[in-house]
Every structure is written in C-alpha cells, then in structure tokens.
Amino acid sequence: MRTTKRHSRQEQLLLVSGKVFAKKGYHATSISDICKKANIARGTLYLYFDNKRDIFDTLIKQYISDMLSAITKFHSDQPLKPQFNKNVRAFIEVIIKNKDLTRIVASEAVGLDSEFDNQLIHFYATLVNYIEGALLLLKKSEEIPKTINAQLLAYSIIGLLKEVSYQWALDHGNLVELDPLLQNIRQFKLDGFMQFSGE
Amino acid sequence: MRTTKRHSRQEQLLLVSGKVFAKKGYHATSISDICKKANIARGTLYLYFDNKRDIFDTLIKQYISDMLSAITKFHSDQPLKPQFNKNVRAFIEVIIKNKDLTRIVASEAVGLDSEFDNQLIHFYATLVNYIEGALLLLKKSEEIPKTINAQLLAYSIIGLLKEVSYQWALDHGNLVELDPLLQNIRQFKLDGFMQFSGE
C-alpha cells in the first residue's frame, strides 16, 4: 500500500501546485510557495517530483488527457448536432472543473521550452481538428454553406467557448449550472447580428 | 533632433522587447535576451527604461491605448450595424497589427501585480461594456431576442474575434486582407448551427 500512499501524496501536491501556479503563473511560483501551502519542507517535494518543471508537466498532461478523454470524435454515420452538443458540454465542463489549470494552459503556453509548446500546440490542433472535421461533414451534408472556412469557424467556436467559459467560471465560481450557459450560447444569432448593412 | 533620436531608439527597443516578451513571456524573458536581440549592451537598455517592468508597462499601455483609440462608443441615434461593423474591423486591425502584444495581453494578463492587473481588467471591462451597450440597444429595438444575456454574448464576440484574429495572423503574417476574414466571420450561422437536435 506504500505506493497508494505515495500516490495520494502526489495527488495532493499536484492539487496544491495547480492552485499556486494558476494564481501566480509558472515563473512567479517558487518551490517554497508550493511547499508552504502544502505544509511540507522543500526537500520533501523532490521525493515526489524530479523538479519544478516536472510538476508543471504532470499538471498539463493531466489536463490535456482530461480534455481529450472528455470529448469524442465525430462519427459521420450518426446525427452530428447531438454529438456536437455533447462535446461542447464536455469541453465546458472540463474547463470549469479545472479552472486553475485552464488559466495555466491558456496563459503559460509559452516560453518554457519547445517540448512543452509542442504539447500544447498539438493539443490545440487536435481540438481544432475535431471541430473542423465535424464542420466539414456539415458542409458535405449542406447543413452549413460551402463558402464557410471550416478552420476559421473552428477557431471561432473554440475562442468563443474558451472566453465564455472562463468568464462564466470567474463570475460564478465552480458551482455553475451549465444549462443556462449553454442555452444562452445557442441563442446567439451571431450571424444574423453580423449581417451588416448592405448585406 | 536629440529628442527624436532618443524616441526612435525607444521605439526600436519596444519593438524588440515586444517580440521577445511575446515569444517567451514576461518572466522567462531576461534583460539579456532583449539586449542580445537588439544588439545593445545591457546597460544601454537602462538609458531608455527604468527597469524590466517599465518596458512591459509601456508596451501594455501602448497596446491598450491603441485599441481604445481605434474603437468608438456606440451612438444610439445612428444605425448600429455599421458602427458595429466598423468597430469589429478596427478591433481586428489592432490585434493583427500588434500580434506580439496581443499574445502578451492575452497571456500575461494576470499575476504580475495588482496595479498591472487592474489596467488590463479595466481595459477588458471597457471593451465588454462597449459591446454590451450596443447589444442592449439592439435588444431594445428588438433586433436581437430579449432572452439573450448581453454580457455573455459580449464575451462570446470578444473571444471569437480574439481567437480568430490571432490564429489568422499566425497563419497569414501581418499582411492580412481583412475583408475575406470579415466575410467569413459574418457568414457563421453559429446560432443555426448550434440549435441542436430537438430544439
């Protein structure tokens, strides 16, 4: 059971680290900060992680894996909209459940090193791909106009969801009723709104 | 002429600093990094800026001021859609013109200290307010449904524009033809798309 104990200790430290990283950012967070919050000595942390970077990596990997396992690839042989609906909900749920990490992923995607950058770029590309794939299917079935740039729309959707989820989470804390949020998003007649003069 | 020379030097250093900050983030960027890129000695930087923080602040202030002077408040006694159109264009233009800074503003928004946070929070609130105000007017004139949460829609629009502009800029460099981008955005029948099964 030693392993279990060790494992749960690690989990606890990850939790604390995530909070501190989210609050102060990667660089401004010192090992001491984490240890103080976790009530352990500085040396102890190194029994559970190789180094500062290792903690951060573990957190990010966890987040990416959470997200990727929450959303599911679109299947062309099933109705698309329910799939899309489900994925949006899953996406937002992960964002909100991991508010701290979302902050980090969104803001510290930079400057650590290329290996880390690549992880996030790859993650982002995967997300975009999922959505783009769905949009292409919709184009094929003529549910959306052929003239639309699927990739750009994919970015739009991600940007929209990211911002809204993030702001919603900021305002409402963790106890969010997802449904009103989703209903509101669905109501946005953005295109209509943006069909400006002369169109 | 002296002032001009000094000023242009400062501009050059800001340009370089912006690039480096954008690439590596505030904390991971060392003064040496900037100086190397700018081909100057470390001491020279301090002839033009008080300290590292001062460089960053100047950049952010510049960006915020650029943005705020680019967009204009909505006037209820004039047709809203052209105004909105114009602002979206301006917003995107600034984002694309200042790709580097956008990265910074988007990612280092928090965690330096409260004085700095406040600047960005205030900036963001101003943006949201502009859009929200316009949306409320649209609600009143029943151009959009009353059930919509104007603030949330404002966030959506900003999130969408931010992400799309940023990604577009990444792919297409600085020389962006805005019109195809705008046309694409306008075409997004997001609401239709998101009126999922059963609705």
Next chain:
Amino acid sequence: MRTTKRHSRQEQLLLVSGKVFAKKGYHATSISDICKKANIARGTLYLYFDNKRDIFDTLIKQYISDMLSAITKFHSDQPLKPQFNKNVRAFIEVIIKNKDLTRIVASEAVGLDSEFDNQLIHFYATLVNYIEGALLLLKKSEEIPKTINAQLLAYSIIGLLKEVSYQWALDHGNLVELDPLLQNIRQFKLDGFMQFSGE
C-alpha cells in the same frame, strides 16, 4: 537546539561582517567579501540576514545597546566622581571590546540614510546628555567653574575618550589593562597645560 545553532551561526557571521565592514567600510564591503571570509556561499548569508543593510543595522544596534547598557545615568544624590569613574571605565571597555564596531560607528555614522543616521545621532545625543547632566551637577556644587560650557566639555570628554581608547586598542590589541590607561588619562593636567601664556 535548532535555534541555538542558528543563533550561533548568526553571531559568527556578525563577527566576520563587523571585521570586514570595519576594515573596508560599508560600501566598499561586498557580500562576496564577507562570504569569502566566513567560508560560506553567497546565498547562505541570506538565510541569516535579509540583506547587506540588515547585517550592518544589526551590528550597529548591538553596539549601541552594548554601550547604553554599560553606562549608567548619574544620580545627584550620590557622589559624582565614582559614578563618572565607573562610566568612563565602562565606556572604554565597550570601545575596546568592540574595536571593529567602533571603527564603523565612528566612520560610517552618516550618509547611509536618515533612518540609520537617526539611530547614531540619538545615541550620540544620549551620551552627551549623560555627561552634560553630570557636569551641570558639578557646576551646581561648584566643583567646576560656572563659566564652563558643559556641552562643549561633554564633547571634549567623549572625543578624548574615543580617540584614546581607539588608539590604545590599536596598539595593544584586545587584552588591555585598563588601569594604566585610566591612570594616564586622569593625570592629564589638560587645563593647566592649556592655560596659556598670559592667563
């Protein structure tokens, strides 16, 4: 025991710092200088003191407190001369025991900043006050002429004692027999000597 160990380490560092400061002065002493003498790494010093200034302050406070607790206020209801005798001895003892610090107090009294200046100025004023008070009592009992400027005489005595003690300590090291020194001082028929021609 932990506290004791930490404390004794601090004491050791103060001792070394005092010597180095005394030899080179505050500004010319670098943290590296102190660490080299103390055989520790530069970082280690910061485990015991906040910064260079903190080390210096601690030294000065120690010195002032040593001195102030060594000398005692004059009581008018007791014979003055033994009191004076005792205080002179105590004063000289502290000077000689803290030769290094005396150097610092004497030479870096001014110019660090006002907070620091104030400490020393206040200390000095206290010393002068003690002596001046005693002299005023002596005036009242007509043991010294009424025409004497008590403050100036106080300065004289302090200057004399300071210089003599300091030089004596320089020549004789720490192991000083105070009595011959005091006897010598007492013999100085300064006034007689200085009652120049014509008086």
Next chain:
Amino acid sequence: MRTTKRHSRQEQLLLVSGKVFAKKGYHATSISDICKKANIARGTLYLYFDNKRDIFDTLIKQYISDMLSAITKFHSDQPLKPQFNKNVRAFIEVIIKNKDLTRIVASEAVGLDSEFDNQLIHFYATLVNYIEGALLLLKKSEEIPKTINAQLLAYSIIGLLKEVSYQWALDHGNLVELDPLLQNIRQFKLDGFMQFSGE
C-alpha cells in the same frame, strides 16, 4: 591663459566634489552626482581628472597640505605655550574652514586602498608627532609630570580638538568665533575633574 582657465575650472570642480563627497561619502557619491551639481556633462569631468579616485585624492592632498602648512613644528628655544596656542588655533581653523573635507578625512580613511590609507596614517602620525614632541619638551622642563604618557596625551588632545571642532562647526556653521571656543577649551579642568575618589 588657457592654463588659468583650466585651473580655475578644476578648482570649481574640486569645491563641488568636496561638498558632495562630504555629504554622501566617497562610494555613495556618483560621478553623475558631481556633474549634476557642477552643471557639466559626465564626459567633461574626465577632461579635468583621470577618474573618480583622482578627484578624491586631490581633495585629500589639498586638505593635508593645508593642515600641515597651517601648523608649525615646536621650537624648544622658544616658549612652548604660545606655540601650542597658535597651533591649536590653526588646527581648529583648518578644520572649520574645511568642514566638508574634515568629514571625509575623518570618515573615509578606509577601504579605498593601502596607498590612500598610508597617506592618512602618515598625516595623522605627523600630527601626533608634533604634539608629542612638544609634550616631551614640557616634560623635560618639568612643566608636566614625568609619569604622563606623552603619546596618549597627544591622542587625547587631537581627539578632543577634533570632536569639539567638528561639533562646534556642525552647530554654528562656518561663521565661528574662535575665541570663545578656545577659552572654553582652556578652562576645562579635566584633570581636576578626573582626579577621582581617593586621589
């Protein structure tokens, strides 16, 4: 006449430098400080002095030379007390006239380098020698008791004069009437005062 102009410029810069050095100390005084006070560019200073140290050296040499030319060696074939009287007055006059430099000489006698230290030590030794010499003559002529330690008494006198002059100058500024000061000093019946209990 070029030389004259150059020379007077140097003089002016020395004056300014002396003030600044005296106020802030050698190390805390920056070349910029001096230049600002002198209303010249930083580069200009180096037309008149080799470096910062050179300015300081020049000042100290000036002071020492002033002092040494003010006081005169004692001559055994003339009455000693008038000579002593004259020298004390000269000594105090120089101290008061060069209050700024006195501060420096008294407090920055340290840490620059051994060459500088040696200068001051030699100067001090010279002073002590003068006085000691006079005292030895007085001993021989039995004007002071043979048991007195002439060197120690010399230190006493210097310490006393230094302190009193310095304090007096601090309180009264430059416009000092020397005579009341001297009268007071002469009145000090220090020895009588210090003939403690039992003597």
Next chain:
DNA sequence: TATGAATGAGAATTCATTCAT
C-alpha cells in the same frame, strides 16, 4: 573643449536543487 550615448564589469539578491542528518 564639451557632450552624452554606449559600454560592460561588478554588485546584490533569488531560488531551484542537493544532501547530511
């Protein structure tokens, strides 16, 4: 002569990481 922009050595301080206890 005079200027002041540029330099770069050097100083203080921080902090991730190690290791003896």
Next chain:
DNA sequence: CATGAATGAATTCTCATTCAT
C-alpha cells in the same frame, strides 16, 4: 520518508569610463 541548511548559477540593475560627434 522528511527535513531544512547550504549551495551557486542566474538575474536585475548601477555606474565609472570611453569615444564619436
């Protein structure tokens, strides 16, 4: 396992000095 003292590389910032104009 846990501790926390010690380390020293790296970072920011200062300032005497140089040199092209």
